Amino acid sequence: MRYADYMRTEATDEVFERTEAHVAAFMAEKRRWAATKIGDKQAQNMLDRRMWAVSNAPVAPGKFPVVVYAAGGGGAAHEAADFCEYLASHGYVVLASRSLGTRTYFINTDAEGLESQARDIRFLLSYAYTLPQADLGHIAVAGWSWGGLANTLAASQDSRISALVSFDGTQYRELTKPVSRTRLTVPWLYVQRRSESVRELSANSMETSSILLNEAKYADLYHVVMNPMEHTDFSTVGLRMAQPEHFTEYSRAEVEAAYHWTCRYALEFLNTFLKGDAAGRNFLARTPVQNGVPAHMARLDHVPAQTDVVPTQAGLAAALAKEGFDHAPQIYRRLQQQDSAFTLQEGIINTWGYQLIRDAHDLPAALAIFRLGTELYPNSFNLFDSLGEADELNHDTAAAITHYRRSLELNPQNSNARQRLQALGAPAPSAPAN
DSSP states (O other), rough: BBBHHHHHHHGSSSSOOOOOHHHHHHHHHHHHHHHHHHHHHHHHHHOOOOSSSOOOOOOOOOOOEEEEEOOSSOOOOOTHHHHHHHHHTOEEEEEEEOOOOOOSSOOOSSSHHHHHHHHHHHHHHHHHTTTTTEEEEEEEEEEEEEHHHHHHHHHHHHHTOOOOESSOOOOOOOTTTTTTTTTOOOOEHHHSSOOOOOOHHHHTTTOOOOOOOOOOOSSEEEEETTTOOOOGOOOOOOOOHGGGGGGGSSSSHHHHHHHHHHHHHHHHHHHHHHHHHHHHHHHSSSSSSTTTTTTEEEEEEEEEEOOOOSSSSSHHHHHHHHHHHGGGOOOOHHHHOTTTTTOOOHHHHHHHHHHHHHHOOOHHHHHEEEHHHHHTTOOHHHHHHHHHHHHTTTTTTTHHHHHHHHHHHTTOHHHHHHHHHHHTOOOOOOOOOO
């Protein structure tokens, strides 16, 4: 394949059935655009450059981990073609798509736009299920800038994702608000451009007191700083189109070397967490210099995930299984102390209780969950009704009567509680007059 073959895919970003004439016109315009940036000869050389991928290559036997790449804001699917080819050559199924807006071709950099790209990532994950060579038990997401932020949102929402790679995204606190800090629990490689001074951060209106990197305490974070790189250098489209004046403190060769090491760190990280590769883990455990990175080019900080119980429903369930469901109120309060935003909605508690009865056949655990629910939501007639049903299954008639009566006090129209009281031979409160 040539680089032009990747660029041609842009012509069909919105309409797949473009004619060959339309695609040719699109490519002619792309060539003219590139010529204005880097000169006519260099633009043609760029389009003609041979890539590593082979079109319609025979499928290798076996199954391979999946990586979904999310482009930067408005970026093309081939934005990081070199990186994606590199991963594919080391045994990964790699998928990428253009970054599009919620309702238009152009992106909207707001919460809705972020969710739109996260949904595109999840769409590609679902598409991977149609590929016979995809190892669907080992999936990662990677991305640059806006895409690097979108994949943190996707990783916090989709349990199929087991590793995360972000290239210079998530800096702006306002844009990271939709990402749940407590649900971002997968290993995370974050590679950023050179560190900025306090003055630069302030001039760029960057929030330094509270950022996602510091707040995602339950992610096993590998934070790499690549000193020669600027933000656009993480896109190989950007590097191909970079003019000489772009390279000031560091030469083009140094920036390209830094990009090489960025890709290498991503590969070793993915090998570690998707393939269980010991060599990859050893690579991450060494300093950049020990791995052969030129001195002063890179810095690596490893921030292991906190070992506290994660304040989520899954974390609460794990703690209850370990410490006992009888301690549900104390454990719940402990998790709220860790994260004041942690809460279980009334409906979730009710569903959980019935799942414990029907699926897990664990009546004592269900009773504990329903009791927790009535403590958290003392005005919920439905939870008291459910607790009454669990009491009946537990052959505790007195408790069942007490809880059915409380449910009727909260909602005199609850016909189930009234019927159950009659079945138990207990007088029910009189129904209200119409």
